[in-house]
Amino acid sequence: MTVIIKLPEKKLWETICKESEYPEKPPKDKDEIEYINYDPSVHHPAFYGHLHVHVDPHDNLAADFDPSISHPACIGYYLIDIPETQAELSPPPAPDKKTCLPRVFVEFYILPILEPALIEMLKQAKLEKCFERKKTRFNACDYLTEYLYKKNPNHTERENMKLDDIPFVKEWLKTHPRPQLPKSLLWTEDEAAVVIQSHWRGYLDRRTSEIQELRQWQREWHEERHGQGIKGIINNFWNNKMPNWQRSTPSDLEEISSTATSPDIPT
Template structure:
């Protein structure tokens, strides 16, 4: 009985009398793709690639056409022009007016959030809410649900204050600083500090509040006793 020739994965001649081991079920011999000498990889044909990989490499959707056909209508452009822009553009105009009012074009940082304003405007301009009252941004149902799971960090106080309020705080601090720099005021502050240390003012204040807490607890217990007594008499 003639010997069975060794199984190889291709028809390439064995090197130095050795053959490459293959799986027993791999009975088909496929020719190896030719080696490219130009430095470019040789594209593999379908017989050399499993069908599962070929199916995976198929594009999800067909590629976009490379040529433009003027006879075919542009559905996306028509949708934007007839359904989106007539509603969105007035909101963008109101957004710019509000941004100018909030001085967004003059300052680097402001408390104004454009997306919040646009969401509020579109929600209140909805045709389905024509006869309903104005709803603030944070009172919109889906906004409340979103912020419940994704809370925002607090806005800094410097962005919440108006120019008048901020100027009052700065001026009051500056006036107090200049008054404290006066020599007579410095002498008075030093004397008050020494007096507090000599008379143990801090200790006296702590003792005073400790006594007040004890009095409050006793009055609470006394009131509780009176309440229980009245309730007991009412039951009897």
């Protein structure tokens, strides 16, 4: 069966584009009509809410058609009302926790609670960029522990608790302390960028000639004030304790050392 459909009027810009693409063919008239295949079982609203079966049109089906109870588009089809949806069945009773199989226990009691926690854990892991880097500060076991402890329906007062505040976690960490994470894992990208940039700016400032001259002056002033630095302090100490220690031979120094450590000499 076919139906005649009037084509919509084309815009001026579309007509110009068509003429430039195919200049040898004249543009279609706006009143031109076109024939397309038409299936009433797909396009007609008379079939809505019914199951339909196409009938082989070898008989004159239109002779037995009654327009008072049907629609002309239904000629050649058998219509059947869609049965009403059955009421939802009640869920099966919960199995006994003590006598059921381990697989049944896991599927019925553990997975309904663990599955939402795993979904939230994967979302947080994506935010922490665990799928982009080899090492991150995110710990999946810690996240699951905190999530399950806070989301316990029997305890509504745990919503604001952190991992370190959980009692059994505190007891575990007392006997199993964790090593401190490096700052490369603790800092965010913005924090690491601030530290790196500040150190780089300090390095560039210290390279300038004015800063190098100032540091050299400070070094010389310190040596003059403290007697050639730490070396001068040591020399002054031994000059006060042993005025002739610089003229002593190695054997004299060993003798002095053994005498100073002798148990017979009171200290």
